[in-house]
Amino acid sequence: MTPHQVHLIRSSFEPLKPLAATVAQSFYAQLFTRDAALRALFRGGDMGEQGARLMQMLAAAIDLLDRPASLTPVLLKLGQRHAGYGVVDAHYASVGAALLDTLSAGLGDAFTPEVREAWTTMYGHVAKTMQQGATEAQAMAA
Template sequence: MTPQQIQLIRSSFEPLKPLAATVAEAFYAQLFNRDPALRALFRGDDMAAQGERLMQMLAAAIELLDRPASLELVLLKLGQRHAGYGVAEAHYASVGAALLDTLAAGLGHGFTPEVREAWTAMYGHVARTMQRGSASQPEPMAA
């Protein structure tokens, strides 16, 4: 990612911070609408708490964008954890599309082609790194 892309991500995320709960709720609505089978991965989880964790993870990743080694360690561990929850490689495309749709809706005209490209680059990096972490995690056991 370029320094300009990092700045675009940070500046576009800033107005969403005070709306974190609403943004997270919109994200999960997008995600489950796009891929209803993913709802089963959140077995009775408190979706408000899950949304809070999502927004905290996004904020932490954005903070580490200019420290790639630190970001990589966090994302590898996150990928391992998500593999344990049953997240498969195919799920990452649904998550990425839901994220971009949520950002487009939340930012409106502020979601310019350049901002979209920056977020696409960031999510691509996040997904690839988490998938590498996931590959080092044993398959989840059937319940």
């Protein structure tokens, strides 16, 4: 990611922070509309708490975007945990699409093609690293 893309992500995420609960609710609505089978992975039932964790994780990842040596281990562990929840590679595409749709709805005209590209790049890196963590966890368990 370029420094400019990091800036775009951080500046576009900032106005969403005070709306975290609404943004998370919108994200999960998008996700379950896209792939209703994913709802079964959320056994805890408290989607408010799940949404808060999602927004906290996003904020933490965004904070570390310019420090890949710190971000990568976090994402690897997150991927390992998600594999344990039953997340498979195919789910990452649904999550990415739901994230982009949520950002588009939340940011409106501020979600320019350049901002979309920055978020797409970031999510691609996050997904790839988490999938790597899941693969490593499966290899260790075998």
